Amino acid sequence: MSNIKSIAVIGAGPCGAGLTKALVSEHAFERIKVFERRPKFGGLWNYTRFKSNSDVKRDIPSINPHSKIDKIEAKGELFYESPVYKYLDANVPKTLMAYNNYPFPENVPLFPKHEQILEYIENYSKDIEQYVSFNEEVTSLEFDSTTKKWKILSQNLNDKLEISEEFDAVAIAIGSYDKPFIPDVEGVKEWNEKYPGSIIHAKSYDEPSQFKDSRNILVVGNSASGADIAFQLATTLNRIIYKSIRSENAMPAGKDDRITDVGDLLRFEPETKTVYFKDGQSLTDVDSIIFATGYLKSIPFIKNEKLITDGAKVHGLYRHLVYYHNPTLAVIGVPRFVLPTRLSETQGCWLSKLWSGRLSLPSFEEMESYNHGLEGDERQHHDLKYPKDVDYSNILNEEAKKVKGEYGHFAVHWDEEQRRVRSNIKYIKEGYIKYQKETGKLAQNLEELENGGYIDYPKEIN
Known part of the structure; x- marks a missing residue:
């Protein structure tokens, strides 16, 4: 792992941003390039307001995870359709969505609106902009067994120029909300x-x-x-x-x-x-x-690696993250029922220390056994419902903190107070909706809901 000097990150959404910050802070890599097919940061949070009016032929049923998602055209615009809808707000409190040491502004509601989340991610990502190539889509990813490098073919979506590059390691951070099921x-x-x-x-x-x-x-x-x-x-x-x-x-x-x-x-x-x-x-x-x-797990540009079969899960991942057949490949943000911003930062901190050589992996047999030992059927393979999501994150956080050298990026460690909020999200959001319906206002914090009697909080932690 200490031979890794060049890294490609595919995707500059909330997961790609958190990961890239951690990679940069490690100060161990000579080259980091982030590929982003959209013209700006934010990934799925880039709301595409004309999507529902587009005359697009849709695959129904939609069960093929290997078909490529192309841009659609509507009202004279060409864009990648986003799952964000007009009146969407978060279903997680802003205090739990925030990256480490980067809180949401105080005037943002407890459950931010989609445009506020996009602005937050854009502001968080400003200092990694120099590493990002926007409007560049990865079309092929393949490992060269001779050079021991990953070959990436990409296309500049402005001039259609095709580009070929090689990297020592690749992190796929394209999210899980692209291919409808x-x-x-x-x-x-x-x-x-x-x-x-x-x-x-x-x-x-x-x-x-x-x-x-x-x-x-x-x-x-x-x-x-x-x-x-x-x-x-x-x-x-x-x-x-x-x-x-x-x-x-x-x-x-x-x-x-x-x-x-x-x-x-x-x-x-x-x-x-x-x-x-x-x-x-x-x-x-x-x-x-x-x-x-829901959505199918889909990585249509990858070649020769059997990460995706029917789209129910990503195969061969240790800790839902590292491809144990070739640990110079990782997939960020795969688990469901998690907080993607915070999870990506945790995974990024752990992965950056692995790829810099400061953290080691167990044997292939142990990693394979971990993967096969996960509970549930194929579609539940990556489910991390509370408290599994918190326990998973804290395990990675603890391992990242124990490596030699007190430097690099570190993620939020879940404490008891945060666990208490996490375990009560359903009741908090429902109280928030009721408060808005009865008062016409958006609560800014938990205390506002508590004082009005809109939530029975805190409840016992599971």
Whole structure:
């Protein structure tokens, strides 16, 4: 690892920024280059307001993780579609989203709006701008067994010039919210062909007004985006919104009597415009269907390495991070149910010390055993629900602190107070929504909600 002198980081979103800061602070690498296909920092937080109005042919079902995501064109603009929608705000308090020693401004609400998060990431990233090549998309990543280097092919999206470069190590920080997952439910393909445009993924949702002419709207999914989209539709359009659920939602969400829960999907019957559910219910005359069913793990530019098969997980990662078949490759921000900003900083601090030679890996057998020993099925392989996310981060933090030499970048260590807030996010956000609904104001901090009696906090830590 001490032979690593040149590093490529693919992606300058919140994960790429946190990682790059740690790599730069290590002062051990001769060259660091960050590839970013967008023209600015922020990744998915770059809201694309015309996305829902674009006339794009969509793959339904969407189950292929290997197909490339291209720019779309709408209203004369060409851009990479973002999953951020018009009225999205964070589902994590700003105190837990913040990077180490870089708090959000005091005038930002407890749960920041998407434009405030983008501004925060942009400001945080300013001092690494010299390392970033914007409007440059990686098209191929392949390890050369002869030179023992990673060959990257990229394209400048302004002049279409193709570039070939080699690096000792590569960190992929493209996030997990790019390739929509729409399951292959019986009849969904035929429904989409018969009623084009009636089915979208949550990535293409923008605001309730785009559904103002729909009579019956079905949201499929009960996690963060599904619950939030259903709440927005019900409260803004003032009508019944149907939500297909498979399990209870552990994420914070607004509650409204106009949201009607139905069962898990069984099949679509386009001839009668009827959707059937596994609990025996059915819904007729459905005009619009929004799949809030998550995303596929997708790294379409990588060659010869079997990191992705069906898109359920990233294979071969030790600690959800290092590719143990070749530890000069890492994938940042893979776990679900985590805080990406803080996690990327933690992973970046640990990885920078590994690649500088100050931290060592266990044997191949131990790393492989760790990966195979993770609980859950393929799609749950990277799930780190609280308290697993906190425990995981603190393990990496402790190992990073123990290396020889008290220098480099360090991430936030989770203390008891932060754990208490983390374990209560669902109740805090729901109290925040209720406070906003009743007062018309956005709470700036926890004390404002506590004093108004809007949250029963703190609860016992799990």
